[in-house]
Amino acid sequence: MGDKLNKNINSLLEHAQLSDDVERFKDYAEASADWFWESDSDLKITAVLNAPEEIKFVYLTDMAAACHSHTSNEMLKTLETHQKFADFVIHTTNQHGKLQYLRISGKPVLGSKGEFCGYRGVARDVSEVVALNRRVEFLATHDELTGLPNRSQFRQRLEHAITKAERANRQVLLMFFDLDHFKMVNDTLGHDAGDQLLIQAARRITQQVRATDILCRLGGDEFVMIMEGASPQDGHRCVREIIRAFANPFEIQEQRVYCTVSIGVSVYPDDTTDPQAMVVYADLAMYRAKQNGRNDFQFYTSNLNFIAHQWLEMEHGIRQALAENQFFLVYEPQIENITGEVVGIEALLRWRHPERGLIPPLEFIRIAEQSSLIYDIGEFVVESCCRQLRAWLDDGYSVPRMSINISPRHLRSDRLGKLLGSVMAKYNISAHMLCIEITENALLEEAEIVKKNMHMIKDLGLSISLDDFGMGHSSLLYLKRWDVDEVKIDRTFVEGLVDSEDDRAIVRAIVALAHALGLNLVGEGVENQEQVDVLATCGCTVLQGYYFAQSMSSKEISQLLIH
DSSP: OHHHHHHHHHHHHHHHHHHHHHHHHHHHHHHSSOEEEEEOTTOBEEEEESOOTTOOOOBHHHHHHTBSSSOHHHHHHHHHTTOOEEEEEEEEEOTTSOEEEEEEEEEEEEOTTSOEEEEEEEEEEOHHHHHHHHHHHHHHHBOTTTOOBOHHHHHHHHHHHHHHHHHHTOOEEEEEEEETTHHHHHHHHOHHHHHHHHHHHHHHHHHTSOTTOEEEEEETTEEEEEEETOOHHHHHHHHHHHHHHTTSOEEETTEEEOOOEEEEEEEETTTOSOHHHHHHHHHHHHHHHHHTTSSOEEEOOTTHHHHHHHHHHHHHHHHHHHHTTOEEEEEEEEEETTTOOEEEEEEEEEEEETTTEEEOHHHHHHHHHTSTHHHHHHHHHHHHHHHHHHHHHHTTOBOOEEEEEOOHHHHTSTTHHHHHHHHHHHHTOOGGGEEEEEEGGGGSSOOHHHHHHHHHHHHTTOEEEEEEETSSSOHHHHHHHTTOOEEEEOHHHHHTTTTOHHHHHHHHHHHHHHHHHTOEEEEEOOOSHHHHHHHHHHTOOEEESTTTOOOBOHHHHHHHSBO
16 A cells, blocks of 8 residues: 555645646747747648747648758658758748748657657748848948948959950940049048948949949949940940939038039050959059049040159149148239239249249149148148248238138138138137138039138138139129138239220229129239230229239348238
């Protein structure tokens, strides 16, 4: 009796322990990200625990048909031979139509005699892992911002395009794009705005090209495009359409931003048969387009190698000139014709090269404006002007207002206000002694930073002179909008005053406008008495030019000033 009772007690204890183990297992299963399954010997799934409701596989062979990491035949062979398997990835579609990936592992279940009874295993949703892996793979070959093929992918595709073209005896065009003044957008509106501009620019290019053309981003604001089976005539039409598309402003951060594009084109096999040389040649052609004033395109020609070398040599020379004090200022007096009094001075930059002698500003200013060198030059000019004004004042001279020319890039930079304010304070120069001289073209782009800088110049108390007046597109609009103090009649009109009635009519109109608006007026480029007389008759009496004095040193100007 006691033995039977002990057996019953032991049996109850074992059952209780088993129930406890089952409950514990269920707790673990519910807390796990894995779900559990079983199948019978026919590979039919007979039990599932913790699986998402949308998993609707009936047989393991259904999973094999949806295998992603291996071929269907590989998984089927594993199942049919009753082998253990691990980390097979399958795909399915959930109830929302979204693709899901599941990692499944299983081991065969054997009976007491070693016979196959089915499978038992686990599975886990690995959709996020697969998506991440795909993202990593994508970013290895594509630009994250624009989604375009990246530099490494571009090289492969160009080589492939050239190989195909060689077999088919066809041409390949390579276009090299660079956004004009992109750095200005980054500097003034921020990198988020720059990113938006890049995305929109890439979209504009792709909207103008064929579906077979391959646009890639090299980095920064540089893009390249491969045109297979296209002729140079096709390229001409394409780049013209792209440049036309960039004429419209971009909407960035609720602002209208103007950004043009410079394009260089090289042709296989006309220019070269080497893929790397094609890139270099297209880049050189693009650089030439920038030299021509941007918003332009150029096809590669053999002389571009020499031109590019000259350009880079000039950039190096400018840097060296700044470091070695090769730049200096000269001054042109502005004369009141009736009294002969010096009423203003314009400061002009000059470069004396140790080997080449004087280099004309037209040769180096445009190159400096293509890079940040123009800012360094601007700082030199402002510093030199204020230092010279202070020297004259300390020597007791009666000094008229000095005009300083600034580059359009200065108006598009947030460095201008700080530069003017700090240098004026350093030399204790009153604002009424300085005039900022700008060209109408500098105001064509109505970016917020341009407006900010124009208002800043006035807030500092400086006067504004509009150079080359009459040569721009909206002179009257600028006079009204920017509170201009002075206009300078462009030398082009002054040159034709004696022989051209049209030029005389234009000058009379400018003088009348200036007088009506209460503006100061300067006629520049005066070279003879006849021009002086006609300007005086028209009503312009403040004149500047070689007829009165050529560019003078500070010592020569001192002799004209009154103690």
